[in-house]
Amino acid sequence: MSATGATAAEGGDHSHEGTYSGGPWSWITTVDHKRIGVMYGLSAFFFFLVGGIEALLMRLQLGSPENTLIDPDLYNQLFTMHGTTMVFLAIMPLSAAFFNFIVPLQIGARDVAFPRLNAFSFWLFFLGALFMNASFLFGGAPDAGWFGYANLTSTQYSPGMRIDFWVIGLMVLGVSSIAGALNFIVTIINLRAEGMTFMRMPLFTWMTLITSFLLVIAFPAITVGLVLLMFDRMFGTLFFDPLAGGDVLLWQHLFWIFGHPEVYILLLPGLGMVSEIIPVFSRKPLFGYAFVVYSGILIAFLGFGVWAHHMFAVGLGPVANTVFSATTMLIAIPTGVKIFNWIATLWGGSLRMQTPLYFSLGFISMFIIGGLSGVMHASAASDLQQTDTYFIVAHIHYVLFGGVMFALFAGMYYWIPKITGRMLSDRLGKLHFWIMLVSFNVTFFPQHFLGLHGMPRRTFTYESGLGFEAMNLMSTVGSMVLGASMLIFLWNVLRMLRKGEPAGANPWEGSTLEWSTTSPPPHYNFRVLPTVHSRDPLWAEDTGDSMPGDDPSVADPHMPGPSFYPLLSAVGIIVMAAGALTTTFPVVFVGVGVLLFGVYGWAFQPLEH
Amino acid sequence: MSHTEAAAMEVHSATGLSSRKILMWTFIGSECMLFGSLITTYLVYRGKSVVGPYPEDLLNIPFITVTTFVLLMSSLMMVLALAAVQRGDMKWGKVWLFMTAFLGMVFLGGQVFEFTHFVHEGLTLKTNLFGGTFFLLTGTHGAHVAVGVIWLLSLFLLAQRGRLTQANAETVEIAGLYWHFVDVVWIVLFTLIYLLV
Numbered sequence: 083m084s085a086t087g088a089t090a091a092e093g094g095d096h097s098h099e100g101t102y103s104g105g106p107w108s109w110i111t112t113v114d115h116k117r118i119g120v121m122y123g124l125s126a127f128f129f130f131l132v133g134g135i136e137a138l139l140m141r142l143q144l145g146s147p148e149n150t151l152i153d154p155d156l157y158n159q160l161f162t163m164h165g166t167t168m169v170f171l172a173i174m175p176l177s178a179a180f181f182n183f184i185v186p187l188q189i190g191a192r193d194v195a196f197p198r199l200n201a202f203s204f205w206l207f208f209l210g211a212l213f214m215n216a217s218f219l220f221g222g223a224p225d226a227g228w229f230g231y232a233n234l235t236s237t238q239y240s241p242g243m244r245i246d247f248w249v250i251g252l253m254v255l256g257v258s259s260i261a262g263a264l265n266f267i268v269t270i271i272n273l274r275a276e277g278m279t280f281m282r283m284p285l286f287t288w289m290t291l292i293t294s295f296l297l298v299i300a301f302p303a304i305t306v307g308l309v310l311l312m313f314d315r316m317f318g319t320l321f322f323d324p325l326a327g328g329d330v331l332l333w334q335h336l337f338w339i340f341g342h343p344e345v346y347i348l349l350l351p352g353l354g355m356v357s358e359i360i361p362v363f364s365r366k367p368l369f370g371y372a373f374v375v376y377s378g379i380l381i382a383f384l385g386f387g388v389w390a391h392h393m394f395a396v397g398l399g400p401v402a403n404t405v406f407s408a409t410t411m412l413i414a415i416p417t418g419v420k421i422f423n424w425i426a427t428l429w430g431g432s433l434r435m436q437t438p439l440y441f442s443l444g445f446i447s448m449f450i451i452g453g454l455s456g457v458m459h460a461s462a463a464s465d466l467q468q469t470d471t472y473f474i475v476a477h478i479h480y481v482l483f484g485g486v487m488f489a490l491f492a493g494m495y496y497w498i499p500k501i502t503g504r505m506l507s508d509r510l511g512k513l514h515f516w517i518m519l520v521s522f523n524v525t526f527f528p529q530h531f532l533g534l535h536g537m538p539r540r541t542f543t544y545e546s547g548l549g550f551e552a553m554n555l556m557s558t559v560g561s562m563v564l565g566a567s568m569l570i571f572l573w574n575v576l577r578m579l580r581k582g583e584p585a586g587a588n589p590w591e592g593s594t595l596e597w598s599t600t601s602p603p604p605h606y607n608f609r610v611l612p613t614v615h616s617r618d619p620l621w622a623e624d625t626g627d628s629m630p631g632d633d634p635s636v637a638d639p640h641m642p643g644p645s646f647y648p649l650l651s652a653v654g655i656i657v658m659a660a661g662a663l664t665t666t667f668p669v670v671f672v673g674v675g676v677l678l679f680g681v682y683g684w685a686f687q688p689l690e691h
Numbered sequence: 692m693s694h695t696e697a698a699a700m701e702v703h704s705a706t707g708l709s710s711r712k713i714l715m716w717t718f719i720g721s722e723c724m725l726f727g728s729l730i731t732t733y734l735v736y737r738g739k740s741v742v743g744p745y746p747e748d749l750l751n752i753p754f755i756t757v758t759t760f761v762l763l764m765s766s767l768m769m770v771l772a773l774a775a776v777q778r779g780d781m782k783w784g785k786v787w788l789f790m791t792a793f794l795g796m797v798f799l800g801g802q803v804f805e806f807t808h809f810v811h812e813g814l815t816l817k818t819n820l821f822g823g824t825f826f827l828l829t830g831t832h833g834a835h836v837a838v839g840v841i842w843l844l845s846l847f848l849l850a851q852r853g854r855l856t857q858a859n860a861e862t863v864e865i866a867g868l869y870w871h872f873v874d875v876v877w878i879v880l881f882t883l884i885y886l887l888v
Contacts (some may be wrong), residue, residue, distance in 0.1 A: 195710040260721055268713045274705040298721040306728035309827070319816045319823035321732070327739040327820050336728060682845075 101602045111644035113197035114605060118204050119183030120501065125208050126175035131568065132215070133167035136160045138565050141525075145558035147546035157542035158225035159244075163215075165228030166248065169348065170255050171211045173482070176490055177351035178207070181266055181290045183501055187596035187603060188284045190275025190612040192639060195268040198684060202648035203262035209656045210258060214251030217244060224248035227540065229341065230311070232322035232333035237315050243663060249312050250659045256301045256308075257655065263297035266290055275595065277614040281375070284594045284617075285368065288375050289354025292382045293347050299386075300343035307336035316665060331396060338389035346385040348482060350378060352489030353420060356442045359496050360424050362592045363439035364431025367618055370423040377416035377423075384413045394462045395469045403462040410460035417453060421446060437511030438590070441492035444519050448484025452477055455530065470540075473533025479526045491518075491571070498575070499589050503601040504582030510574040517567040524560030528553035593618035606639040642689045651680030715865045719872045722835075726876050729831055730883060733824040740819035746888045749809055758801035759881050762836075765794035766874045769867045779857035785850045788863070791870065792843035795836050802833045825884065832880060835873045842866050 101116060109117060140160050143152040152160065182204075186194055194200050217223045224244045226234045235245045270291045274283065283291075310321040311333070320326035322333055361368045368374060390398055390406040398406075424446060433439065455477040459465040468474060491514075499505050532553050537544060544550050588597035595612055596603075597620055616622045654677030661669030704710065737746075772787030806826070814822045846866060849855040855862065 196714065264714055264717050264721070267717050268710050271713055272704050272706055272708065272710045276705075278705070298717060299724050302721055302725035303728045306725060306732065310732065313816065313823065313827060317816050319827075320820055321736075321823055325741075327736070327741045329735065329739075332732065332735060336732075339728075 101605055108644065110649060111201075111646050113193070113201050113642050113645055113648070115182045115186050115193050115197065115200060116501075116603065116607075118200055119179050119181075122175050122182055122204055122207070123179035123501075125211065126172055126179055129167055129171035129211060130173075130176065133164050133172050134565055134568065136164040136167065138561055140164065141558040141561040143542060144544075144554050146555065147544055147548075147551055149543055152542065154542040155222070155225070158540075159218075159223040161540055162225050162227050162248070163218075163223045166214070166224065166252075168482070169228060169344070170252065171214070173348050173486055173490070174259065175207055175211075177293070177348070178203075178262055180286070180351065180355070180490075180493055180497065181262070181294075184497060184596055185266065185287050185290050186269065186273070187500075187599065187607055188287045188594050189270060189273055189278060190595045190608060190614065191269065191273035192607050192611070192641065194265050195273055196265050197642045198645050198648050198689075199261055199265050201645065202651055203258045203265065205649045205652035206254060206258035206261070206655060209652055210251055210254035210659075213254065213656055213659055214247055217247035217251075220247075229337055230333075231337075232311065232314075232330040233324070235311055235315075236322060246312075246315060246663050249308050249315070250663055253305060253308050253312075254655060254659055256305050259297050260301050263294035266294040267298065270294075275612045275614055281372065282614060282617045285357035285371075285374060286351070286354035289350040289357070289378055292378050293350045296343045296347050296350070296382050296385065300340045300347065303336050304340035307333055307340070310336075312662075316662070331393070334393050334396065335389070338392045339386070341392065342389040343382070343385045345481075346382055348486050350382065352445065352486045352493075353378065355489050355493035355496070356424065356445055357420075358592075358594065359438045359442045359492050360427050361618075362496075362590050363434045363436060363442075364428050365434070366427065366431045367593075367621075368423065369426035369429075370419075371617060373419055374423050377419045380416040381413060384409060384416070388413065391460060391462075391465070394465045407460055407462050411457060414453065414457050414460075421450065434590075436590075437506070437508050437515060438492045438496040440512055440515040441488050441495060444515060445485060445488035445492060448480055448488055448519075448522070452480025452482075452485055455480065468533060470538055471533035472529040472537045472539060475539055476526050476529035476533060479529075484522055484526070488518075491515075496590065497596075498578070499585035500596055500601045500603075502578065502582070503585050504578045505585050505589060506574050506578050506582065510570055510577070514567055514570040514574065517563060517570065521560045521563035521567060525557050525564050526560075528556050532557075588620065591620075593621040595619060606641050609636050609639065645684065645687055647680045647684035647687060651677055651684060654678070654680050709861060711861065711865055712868070715868045719868065722872065722876075726831070726879075729828045730879065733828050734883065736820040736824050740821045742819050744809075744812055744814050744818070744821075746821055746825070746884075749812055749814060750885055750888050751805070751808075752885050752888070754801070755805070755881065755885050758798050759877065761794050761801070762798045762874055762877055765791050765798070766871055768794060769870050773860065773863050773867050776855070776857060776863045777860045781850055781856065784855075784863075785847060788843055788847045788850060792840050792847060795840040795843065795870075799833060799836055799840065802829065802836075806830075829880065829884070832873070832876055835876070839866070839870050839873055842869070 101114075102120070109121065112118065137160075139152060140157065143149050143157060182194070182200065186192070215223075221242050222244050224230070224247055226240055226245060226248070230245065230248060233239065235249075270283070270287055310319070313319040314321050314323070320328050322328050322330050324330060357368055357374055387409045388406060390402055391410045394403055394406070424442075455473070459468045459474065459477070495506055495511055532550060535549060537548075537550050537554075544554070585601045587600055589601075590597070595614070598612065599607055612619070654673050654675070656673070657676055658670050658673030661667060661671075661673055706713075768787050768791040772784055772791055775781070775784035775787055809822075809825075814825075816823050816826050843866060846855055846863060
């Protein structure tokens, strides 16, 4: 490998149109991690807007007391689908979009370890998301909350197909998530570039690895819970029937053993993104790299030991409550370690105040507020006053919106130039940031007080004269502006696609491998696989030796050919789901047949064409 | 760094391990959590049924001991199959692959017999918590065995047509990992459901 490679990498202005060219069929059959990442991103953002509209409808209803805009039944559907959509159809797949697009580039690989499994994960997610939302057209959407507590979900209290859509939809999404996570674990463990030891991996790749382990370990618990619930609803088993000895708390345990690690599944990718962005915009390496990595591992590990803090109010007794209070507070330690490391990275850096850094700083500050209110109800005594009130609503939105979504927007502003080859407007980006930051706080900060004043969650209205009016109105106005701020982002993206400046290979002067190839990267990412000698290979002195570039003497690498079978297999599973939903077993068998055909076709189709 | 002509997509491995094997091991880790949650459900509801039949009325330990032995022997067949394929002895490889699948089917047959018997004795999914947890847990295991049988028979048919050779020993090894895992799960279930009744 010659030193000329480095100069070739800088010639990134000629964008590789071939990366995205081709008709719809080439997208349907694609196994390219970059295209799959783009499809994940577009569909996740679409569902992010859907979930946002659901939230805005609820805020309109709550804008004034005793409002009749939305009836209680629709309100129940809206808060259930808002939570389910944002968690499973927006944030998780938006993270998956970045896993797909960025991780193989960051580790210097040409694709993921199992490209067709990757396509299967995407299609199953996409079809599962459509399946779940189809419930709006068939007798109403799920309405028992995103946590679906038993026995509110029993056929006695929830007749019809609403809960079945939710149960079966979540199982399908679980299969998709586990398949994707398995793929990323193998990819990160086995496809790292030469010289990239684990302790030289970029932080985003590290957090992807940890998140993938969480997914693989946590999802089976909810899957079992869902199977029990499905059997209760379809075959008349008695798992959650107290009269027959069943225990409704078993559902809560199974759900939250999944549900709390799920919080870190949502959060850790964001922590990884911010850990990438802050060093680049401070122009110095991340402070305490090993501490940040190990804190991530510790957060994931402790995340499995705190689930019952969601259940303080059910009466597990003082011993259990004390233990879970203590473990919950412990998580503040590794989280705090990360925050101090980011601040120490910023300290003394030559800061470049551009949009990705704005959103990262917004993330840190909002996440600290959410973390502080989190430690408040980590105390069981305090939680009993706060549970099921708007205080908790405020908390989760500070960690999931103020935290995760700010980090994801930071990631979008940072990596979209790599994905499209064009720059977003920094001016519009900063406008987006300020409006989003202010309106976010106007929306959610008053909810702390509403909660402490006793306003319950998940209730479609409130009486006048309780002192809730002003703050609810403030929250509603804030939420409308928050929704409108998304239009600025969309406008920025459209503007970029029309007349954005070419990004070049490395617009931010980043240090990691994704910035060493063109924007967008060619189909095969790297003509010659790179070798790294440090954590920040592009900042290293010996770039001439370590950077692969685009050595024209090397032939185009062969890549896996397109395949229709991953989509076909996903369709088979959705047909099975539709059959189970309507309890028409012939349809289930058709689905099994399609799945088997898809899997055998997949197994016998050679990887390369 | 390699200076090959990159004529084929390089089979790259940072750890020196096969990606497919890491995939299967990680999948097995996930399956442990699946069976762990199901087993926990069974144990939490043990003794909580308010009407019979109860486990001690129905469970036939000698019969299940025999099918358990059959399943354990299938793991031995699997080991022999892999060893044969690895040394390129496809004749015996085919025999042992078929025998593994066959013993798996015998085990499944035993399970079908047991389930039918229990239903005749009045235990269904709906009867009580024992019925629900027992059928769900052992049924999920049985479904895993069935998938394994289909997989092994597919490998056997491939070998019949000469499309599975010594070069594909890893394919057999991965099927074996799955098969042994399903076998180990049964040992846990046999102990917790039958021996601790």
